[in-house]
Amino acid sequence: MKAPRIDRKRVLLAALALVLLGLFLYVALQSGPLARIPVTTARVEEASIRPVRFGIGTVEARQIHRIGPALTGRLLRLDVEVGDAVRAGQVLGEIDPVDLDDRIQAQVAALSRARVLARESGIRQDRAEVQLRRYETLLKASAISEETASDKRHELKLAQAALEAATREAERLQAELAALRAQRRNLALVSPIDGFVLTRDADPGTILIAGQAIVQVIAPGALWIDARFDQAGSAGLSAGLAARIVLRSRGREPVEGRIVRIEPVADAITEELLAKIAFDAPPAPPPALGELAETTVELPPTPPGPVVSNAALRHQDGRPGVWRIQDGRPVFVPIRVGAADARGMVQVLDGLNAGDLVIVHSASPLTARSRVRATGPAQAEPAA
Known part of the structure; x- marks a missing residue:
C-alpha cells in the first residue's frame, strides 16, 4: 500500500498557525487582560511614629504700635x-x-507776675507782724488804745490772706503752664x-x-505665624x-x-483651629507681614505598633483598607488607621x-480576582 502524500504547504500553514497562537497566548498572558498586574509590595512594620500636624498661616506682628496725635491738629x-x-x-514728626x-510764653509771664505778687504779699505780711508786735508793746x-491795736491785728490777717491768695494763684498758673508744656510735648510723634x-x-x-494713627511701628523680633490647622486633625496640638x-x-x-498658644475660639466657617507660632530666633532680614x-508640628511619639505607608491605603464602600497578599492573591482588608508622620x-x-x-x-486597579506580579523590595509567590 502506498503511503499518503504529505502536503508540505498545509504543514507549513499549520505550523505557522501554532506559532501565531502561541505568540497570541504569550502576549495575552504578559500584557493583555490575562496578564499579571505588576505591583509594588511592602511589609507591615512594627514601629512608633511621631504624628505631625500640617498648617498654613501668615506672618503677623505680635504688637503693632500705632502712633498718632493726642489732640486734633494739622500735621506739620x-x-x-x-x-x-x-x-x-x-x-x-x-x-x-x-x-x-x-500761650506758653504768656503763661510764663503771668506766672512770673504772680510770683512777684506773692513775694510782695510776703513782705507786707512781715511788715504787718512787726507793726503788730510794736503796737502790742x-x-x-x-x-x-485797744482799738488801734485791733486795727493792726486786722491788717496782719489781711496781709496773711493776701499772701495765701497770691501763693495759690502762682500754684494755679504753674499747673496751667505744666499742662500747656505737656500739651506741647504731645504734639511730637515719638517712637516707643x-x-x-x-x-x-x-x-x-x-x-x-x-487718636488717629498715622504711623505704625513694629519690632523686628516681635513677629509670629498666625497658623490654621484642620479641626479634624488638630488633636494633640498644645502650647510649647x-x-x-x-x-x-x-x-x-x-x-x-514653637507654638505659643492655641486660640480659644476656632473658625466655625472654615472648620479650622487657630494657633500662634513664634520664631525661636527672628529671621534676618525679617519677613514681610502677610507672607x-x-x-x-511634630507631636510626641506613639507606642510601637503596626505601621504602613500611606500610599498603600485604598477605600472601598467608604471604608479605608489595604490590599494584602494572601496565598499569592490580593485580598482587600479593611483597617482602622491612626496618626501619620512626615x-x-x-x-x-x-x-x-x-x-x-x-x-x-x-499598575492598574485591583480586584479580588486579579493576578499580580510583585516587583517591589518584598515579593510574594505569584498566583497560579
Whole structure:
C-alpha cells in the first residue's frame, strides 16, 4: 500500500498557525487582560511614629504700635518713610502747635507776675507782724488804745490772706503752664520702641483728629505665624510644641519655632483651629507681614505598633483598607488607621499585623480576582 502524500504547504500553514497562537497566548498572558498586574509590595512594620500636624498661616506682628496725635491738629512734618529703622524716643514728626508756643510764653509771664505778687504779699505780711508786735508793746504801756491795736491785728490777717491768695494763684498758673508744656510735648510723634516703620498714612498739611494713627511701628523680633490647622486633625496640638516653619520666600530655609498658644475660639466657617507660632530666633532680614508660611508640628511619639505607608491605603464602600497578599492573591482588608508622620507612614490600629505583605502600588486597579506580579523590595509567590 502506498503511503499518503504529505502536503508540505498545509504543514507549513499549520505550523505557522501554532506559532501565531502561541505568540497570541504569550502576549495575552504578559500584557493583555490575562496578564499579571505588576505591583509594588511592602511589609507591615512594627514601629512608633511621631504624628505631625500640617498648617498654613501668615506672618503677623505680635504688637503693632500705632502712633498718632493726642489732640486734633494739622500735621506739620513727618520725617520717616515706610521701612525706616527708628529708635525708642526718636521724634518721627510733629503736629502744628499754632499759637500754643505764644500761650506758653504768656503763661510764663503771668506766672512770673504772680510770683512777684506773692513775694510782695510776703513782705507786707512781715511788715504787718512787726507793726503788730510794736503796737502790742505800746498797748501794754497804755500808750495806745485797744482799738488801734485791733486795727493792726486786722491788717496782719489781711496781709496773711493776701499772701495765701497770691501763693495759690502762682500754684494755679504753674499747673496751667505744666499742662500747656505737656500739651506741647504731645504734639511730637515719638517712637516707643526700637523697630521699623510699617505704614505711613498721612503727609504734612493733613488735618488729623485725636487718636488717629498715622504711623505704625513694629519690632523686628516681635513677629509670629498666625497658623490654621484642620479641626479634624488638630488633636494633640498644645502650647510649647516645636514647629518647623517654611516661609514662602525661603522655601529651602526652614525656620524653627514653637507654638505659643492655641486660640480659644476656632473658625466655625472654615472648620479650622487657630494657633500662634513664634520664631525661636527672628529671621534676618525679617519677613514681610502677610507672607504665607507652611508649618509642621511634630507631636510626641506613639507606642510601637503596626505601621504602613500611606500610599498603600485604598477605600472601598467608604471604608479605608489595604490590599494584602494572601496565598499569592490580593485580598482587600479593611483597617482602622491612626496618626501619620512626615514620612507618610500611618499607624494601623486594627486589621493588620507586623510582617503582613501589602500592596503599595499597582499598575492598574485591583480586584479580588486579579493576578499580580510583585516587583517591589518584598515579593510574594505569584498566583497560579
